[in-house]
Amino acid sequence: MFAYYLQLGLRSLRKNPLLTLLMVLAIGCGVAASMTTYSVFRATSNNPIPQKSSQLYVPQIDNWGPDSSKDNKGEPPNAMTYTDAVNLMRDKRAKRQTALYPTAVSIVPADASMLPFRETSYGWYADAFGMFDIPFQYGQGWTAGEDESHASVAVIGKALNEKLFNGGNSVGKNINLNGRDYRIVGVADKWNPEPVFYDVTNTNGFDDPIQVFIPFTRAVELKTPTSGNNNCNHDPGKGWDEWIRSECVWLGFWAELPTKAEADAYRQYLNGYSAEQQRAGRFRWAPNTRLRNVVEWLDYQKVVPQEAKVSLMVSLGFLLICLVNTVGLLLAKFMRRSSEIGVRRALGATRREIYIQFLIEAAAIGLAGGVVGLLLTGLGVMGVSLVFEPDIAKLATLDVSLVLLTVLVAILATVLAAFYPTWRAAQVQPAWQLKSN
Amino acid sequence: MLKMTHLSKVYRTEVVETYALRDFNINVNEGEFVAVTGPSGSGKTTFLTIAGLLETFTGGQYHLDGVEVSNLNDNERSKIRNEKIGFIFQAFNLIPDLNVYDNVEVPLRYRGMKSPERKDRIMNALERVGLASRAKHYPAELSGGQQQRVAIARALAGSPRLLLADEPTGNLDTQMARGVMELLEEIHREGATIVMVTHDPELAARAQRNVHIIDGQVVDLAEDPRFHHAVHSARANSPA
Numbered sequence: 128m129f130a131y132y133l134q135l136g137l138r139s140l141r142k143n144p145l146l147t148l149l150m151v152l153a154i155g156c157g158v159a160a161s162m163t164t165y166s167v168f169r170a171t172s173n174n175p176i177p178q179k180s181s182q183l184y185v186p187q188i189d190n191w192g193p194d195s196s197k198d199n200k201g202e203p204p205n206a207m208t209y210t211d212a213v214n215l216m217r218d219k220r221a222k223r224q225t226a227l228y229p230t231a232v233s234i235v236p237a238d239a240s241m242l243p244f245r246e247t248s249y250g251w252y253a254d255a256f257g258m259f260d261i262p263f264q265y266g267q268g269w270t271a272g273e274d275e276s277h278a279s280v281a282v283i284g285k286a287l288n289e290k291l292f293n294g295g296n297s298v299g300k301n302i303n304l305n306g307r308d309y310r311i312v313g314v315a316d317k318w319n320p321e322p323v324f325y326d327v328t329n330t331n332g333f334d335d336p337i338q339v340f341i342p343f344t345r346a347v348e349l350k351t352p353t354s355g356n357n358n359c360n361h362d363p364g365k366g367w368d369e370w371i372r373s374e375c376v377w378l379g380f381w382a383e384l385p386t387k388a389e390a391d392a393y394r395q396y397l398n399g400y401s402a403e404q405q406r407a408g409r410f411r412w413a414p415n416t417r418l419r420n421v422v423e424w425l426d427y428q429k430v431v432p433q434e435a436k437v438s439l440m441v442s443l444g445f446l447l448i449c450l451v452n453t454v455g456l457l458l459a460k461f462m463r464r465s466s467e468i469g470v471r472r473a474l475g476a477t478r479r480e481i482y483i484q485f486l487i488e489a490a491a492i493g494l495a496g497g498v499v500g501l502l503l504t505g506l507g508v509m510g511v512s513l514v515f516e517p518d519i520a521k522l523a524t525l526d527v528s529l530v531l532l533t534v535l536v537a538i539l540a541t542v543l544a545a546f547y548p549t550w551r552a553a554q555v556q557p558a559w560q561l562k563s564n
Numbered sequence: 565m566l567k568m569t570h571l572s573k574v575y576r577t578e579v580v581e582t583y584a585l586r587d588f589n590i591n592v593n594e595g596e597f598v599a600v601t602g603p604s605g606s607g608k609t610t611f612l613t614i615a616g617l618l619e620t621f622t623g624g625q626y627h628l629d630g631v632e633v634s635n636l637n638d639n640e641r642s643k644i645r646n647e648k649i650g651f652i653f654q655a656f657n658l659i660p661d662l663n664v665y666d667n668v669e670v671p672l673r674y675r676g677m678k679s680p681e682r683k684d685r686i687m688n689a690l691e692r693v694g695l696a697s698r699a700k701h702y703p704a705e706l707s708g709g710q711q712q713r714v715a716i717a718r719a720l721a722g723s724p725r726l727l728l729a730d731e732p733t734g735n736l737d738t739q740m741a742r743g744v745m746e747l748l749e750e751i752h753r754e755g756a757t758i759v760m761v762t763h764d765p766e767l768a769a770r771a772q773r774n775v776h777i778i779d780g781q782v783v784d785l786a787e788d789p790r791f792h793h794a795v796h797s798a799r800a801n802s803p804a
Contacts, residue, residue: 128673128676131673138661139661142661466657467659467661469657470657470658470659470670471659471670471674472618472642473616473618473645473651473657474645474646474651474670474671474674474718475642475643475645475646475647475671475674475675476642476674477638477639477642477643477674478638479639480642480674556618556619557613557618558613558618558619
């Protein structure tokens with residue numbers, strides 16, 4: 128019967144092309160608006176590392192005290208001092224941990240015909256590669272021993288490897304960063320978590336894929352300044368040594384804590400560490416620490432732009448208005464066929480069969496609306512850059528999942544809109560219809 | 565086949581109750597051809613719609629083919645309509661978007677019949693009413709008489725035990741009406757039970773039995789000499 132009802136539905140759509148067009152356009156526009164804004168919302172609210180997002184944590188330690196944190200609703204600073212980061216690394220209370228910070232490096236290609244260029248690099252610890260599940264095309268990350276020895280080693284990204292070594296296996300070769308040679312130990316395969324969860328503070332969650340990673344210890348040894356944010360509550364003094372001893376916060380920190388028990392233990396450790404700092408006279412306030420996993424951290428950092436949320440809500444409202452219009456149009460369309468419904472009921476159709484017939488007809492309208500919506504969503508996604516920042520706009524893509532979702536939403540929304548008109552159609556009393564004829 | 569006992573149908577509004585049928589009693593035997601006559605508004609069509617399970621009744625009992633129908637749910641009523649009853653309406657009630665073949669197919673679809681069997685039944689029914697060659701035509705392309713023949717074919721295709729006809733010739737000219745009537749008589753001779761509502765004394769005279777309804781009740785024809793006279797005249801004038 129499904130094929131029969133579909134055939135009847137398509138025939139009915141062809142019979143009233145103007146009415147059909149109005150409904151298809153209403154659904155298409157509503158779905159396209161909501162799917163376009165959803166594409167942005169989806170990209171910005173994406174879980175960038177779902178397999179481990181509940182195991183990776185950002186610790187925060189209040190090293191500034193209540194006078195400073197009160198401006199931030201009592202929250203500790205978003206980044207960490209060098210002192211705290213190094214102490215946490217030394218204590219190794221997590222399964223894996225890393226401090227990290229971004230630096231700008233000048234790359235001098237071995238090929239003399241290529242001009243030097245700048246890239247953002249990250250200094251972090253060997254644990255980071257395993258913690259963040261970074262895939263490798265060639266080689267691997269450096270070792271903990273190389274962290275300790277401040278080795279001049281580097282992991283480069285696939286794109287940079289293409290650029291410098293034509294995509295070949297460059298492990299063992301040197302790359303010149305800021306005038307110093309680093310031995311390449313690994314070439315990371317494509318790795319571009321969105322949002323850039325590991326450094327939200329400096330990227331606002333969105334940036335180009337990072338192409339150079341070097342040991343944190345080596346970067347610090349070379350007194351390489353951060354290219355990210357520095358926040359100080361007092362004058363840090365002059366020189367690198369003063370800087371790293373200061374209470375300025377500029378480092379990211381991640382700990383891998385696979386179980387809840389380990390996370391709870393780490394929270395206790397952070398409080399214990401803060402209490403220790405209090406006893407030592409560095410902190411003159413009670414411990415104030417936080418430990419947030421990836422999702423909590425992205426939420427706390429408000430990675431999803433406010434305009435993405437607002438535009439999604441507005442577009443869903445628009446879809447609702449379109450559907451209300453569709454309800455009216457479907458009602459008019461279905462009730463014009465009261466006599467047909469009466470005849471079908473007289474000839475043996477149950478109310479359920481009338482329901483099914485008209486819901487399938489609505490689904491056919493929804494499918495057509497979905498196709499129109501798909502075309503408009505394609506245009507909408509191309510136009511996202513008119514509203515959002517380029518870094519965010521480029522994340523909005525019409526991929527297979529969005530295509531399927533667009534069509535599915537169009538069909539489901541139309542079927543939903545058809546419930547009332549269909550219910551009215553199924554209530555048609557055959558006797559009255561046939562008598563009135 | 566069809567037995568109504570003390571049946572009533574009341575239409576209620578906030579201020580008034582209108583009895584369409586009251587203390588209505590009728591018994592139609594299997595294989596009978598009964599004409600139901602009466603003035604406009606007497607309750608003929610209400611009787612027919614209740615008989616066809618298109619409408620519920622307020623009180624009394626109705627047995628159709630031995631089954632008391634008052635407690636049946638929508639699905640059960642639909643199934644009986646589909647399998648046991650064929651309808652022929654004054655206004656034909658064909659679905660304008662469907663061609664002749666598809667119109668005749670409608671009740672068979674709801675019976676869940678397979679395509680080959682549907683096709684056989686549809687073509688047999690259309691041949692019987694002389695419209696097999698018009699299977700691909702749409703109702704708007706047919707004359708009134710042809711449309712009513714399609715409606716009869718639609719009613720016959722499901723091989724119903726009871727055929728309910730509401731003024732089947734009401735919208736037709738004399739010649740077309742005669743053709744439709746001859747078709748009904750032929751169907752009756754083949755064993756179908758037919759209940760036909762009509763205003764036309766000539767048609768009523770061609771039925772085996774006449775039932776007269778006035779003010780929602782069956783009345784004895786012997787007590788209504790005017791009608792008796794009309795039927796007598798019609799019989800005398802009708803062709804042999």
